[in-house]
Amino acid sequence: MAIWWLGGVLIVVLVIALAGNVLLRRRESLNRQQLSTHEHMLTSILDSVDAYIYIKTPDLKYRYVNHQICDLFARPVDQIIGQGDDAFFDAASAAEMAEVDRRVLATGKKTTVEEHNVLQGEERVRTFLSVKMPLVMSPGEAPSLCGISTELTDYLEMQSRTHHLAFYDALAGLPNRRLLLESLAEATHCPSGGYSAPLIVDLDNFRLVNDIQGHDSGDQLLINVAENLQQRLTEDATLARFSSDEFVILINRLGEQQHDAASYVERVARQLLDNISQLRNDRALPITASVGITLFNGAGNPMNGVLQQADMALQQAKSAGGNTLRFFNVDMQTSVLERASLEGDLHQALQRQELALHYQVQVDHQGVTTGVEALLRWYHPQRGWVSPGTFIPLAEENGLIVPIGYWVLRCACEQLAKWSHQTAYAALTISVNVSSVQFQQPEFVRNVEALLAETQAPPGRLVLEVTESLLMREPTRVRNTMLKLRAQGIRFALDDFGTGYSSLSYLKRLPLDELKIDQSFIRELLTDKTDAAIVDTTILLAISLGLTVVAEGVEKKEQLDWLKGHGCYRYQGYLFGRPTPIEYLFESY
Structure with missing residues (x-):
């Protein structure tokens, strides 16, 4: 031109x-x-x-x-x-x-x-x-x-407007992800007088604001947070809106001493957290945030690696309950890399037939086996047995729980179909834990019905165990799903009762058959009066609702006697048998 x-x-x-x-x-x-x-x-x-x-x-x-x-x-x-x-x-x-x-x-x-x-x-x-x-x-x-x-x-x-659209967030008016990455790339490639630090600030439970108060209220909150952050940062800091409710602050020229740089950034982060917690939107919903921080010094630090470290620290802050900050450290990175490796192996576990079902018996007060619970196990060829507490939450996070859960249901239905032709086992039930992720899949009911039709398993012998957290999430939709499955004859158990936050008003409306008392209450039943009172109250509640109450984690005869004396007549635990493959189940019992 x-x-x-x-x-x-x-x-x-x-x-x-x-x-x-x-x-x-x-x-x-x-x-x-x-x-x-x-x-x-x-x-x-x-x-x-x-x-x-x-x-x-x-x-x-x-x-x-x-x-x-x-x-x-x-x-x-x-x-x-x-x-x-x-x-x-x-x-x-x-x-x-x-x-x-x-x-x-x-x-x-x-x-x-x-x-x-x-x-x-x-x-x-x-x-x-x-x-x-x-x-x-x-x-x-x-x-x-x-x-x-x-x-x-x-x-x-026009050129200015085009530049603004390309490099600035339309809602908050802050630099966007693209401009921040350019600034961060410059900082990681050019020595600039000491340490720099990206801080990732993520609002805790921001989704609730949109769900409860609407997106207009959520947008206004983001604008308020952006203004609040911007007012409290120095000229050396770059503030950007990185994603929906996530902001990134890049602070440069923090000096050559790592300890001093870390102390300064921590003070800034705590001030920001305090300021955010004082914000209130138009309905006075409390607002908190989590902050992940990492430090880097001069060139030679990959931009993506720096952001990844700050994000790892943010996840640690989230895991700690939010409204706090965390710094990245090497142990954290090692843990995350290990987790990523485990996730990669989990993707192959089904295909390689490394997953298995073990079964634990459930008995009544007369010692008669009434059913079993199917428990997922993973034997890794290099790692050995991997704890369900490690790999199941991982599978829920990455969505693998859906195909894995379907496989578990198929195995349980096939086993019920076999038992239906064996007089000694025809009356036994199989309880299967259903993840909230799996339960909320649109095709869940259709898949279960198809499995029952394909395997010819008796629906009345299949017990789906759900958690309190699932019942509290979209209760109307959950109830409708449960009613559709109940119409097929499937039964439901509320697992780990007492560890969540379920409302009794929802509890009485749901088509439940069993209430399972979490083993954490049974463990100290004989020595902790509070646990004993909780168990006693739960038994009375189950009886009043017409539900069968099942005590998990029964390991001692004294626990069994106490439970019998207080009206609990179904049990599960090491006292009766450990989880074991189906072929050894009744040999060991």
Whole structure:
């Protein structure tokens, strides 16, 4: 664009030079008619050029202007000729232009200059790219000033808007992910005087704000948080909105001492946490945040690695319950890498047939086996047995629990189908733990019905164990799903009762058959009065709701006797048998 524009300027300059000779100086060889014809032609040419073209006298008064100048000043030609710039621009603009014009006339050199001028009666600053040069109109006469200006105001404003859209968040007006990554890349590749630190600030439970109060309220909260953070950061800090409710702060030039840098960043982070916790939106919902921090010094630190470290620290802060901060450390990275490796192996576990079901018997007060619980186990060829407490939460996080849970249900249904043809086992039930992730899949009911039809397992012998956290999440939808499965004959047990937050009003509305007391209460039953009271109350509650109560984790005969004496008649635990493969189940019992 600049080359084209300058090329056009040279052509216009030639035209102006000719125009100056024709319009402002009569030649003896031209008669009046010829002069008039040339004047009309050249005036038409200069008026058609999309630029502001003018000639000023040696004392900087306009002696020629084209039509665009008239439009700019909103004046006819006769009100412009003979006037100086102070008649059309504010004092500062007129003074700056006069200084440039005099320098051009004094040096006799062509000058290209970017001018920022304000017209009288306007507040808007207009930007012009101007070429100014001396122009000799008649031999012996002092040179006049010829100028050609193109207005760049609209173009620069559009360019600014485009840049803002590309690099700034539309809601909060902060730098966006793209601009932050550029800043971080510069910091990680160029030594900049000591340590730098990215802080990832993530709002705790932000989804609740959107769900309870609506997205408008959530958007306003994000704006308030952005303003709050911005007001409390120094000029050395860059604040960006990184994702929905996640902000990143990059602080540079923290000095060469790691301890001092860490102390300073920690103080900043704690102040930010305190300020955020004091925010309230229009319904006074408490707001907290978690912060993950890492430090790096100079070049040689991969940008993605730095962000990954800060994110690891953030997850640690989240796991600690939120409203806190955590620094990245090497042990944390080792743990995360180990977790990632385990996740990769878990993806292959089903295909490699490393998963297995072990079964633990459930008995009644007369010692008769009434059913079994199917428990998922994973034997890794290098790691050995992997704890369910390790790999099941991992499978829930990455979605693998859906295919794994389907496999567990298939195995249980196939086993029930086999037992249905064996008199000794036909009355036994199999309880299967169902993850909340699996239960909320749209096709869950359809898949269970298909498995029952395919395996011909008796639905009344299948018990699906659900947790309190599932019941509290979309209770109406959960109830509808349970009712559809209950219509098929499937039974339900509420697992780990007492460890969650279920509402009794929901509890009585759900189609439950069993209440399972968590083993953590059974463990200290004989020595802790509080646990004993909880167990006793749970038994009475189950009886009043018409539910069968099952005690988990029964390991001692004294525990069994206490439970019998308080009305609990179903048990599960090491006292009756450990989880074992199906082929050894009844041999060991």
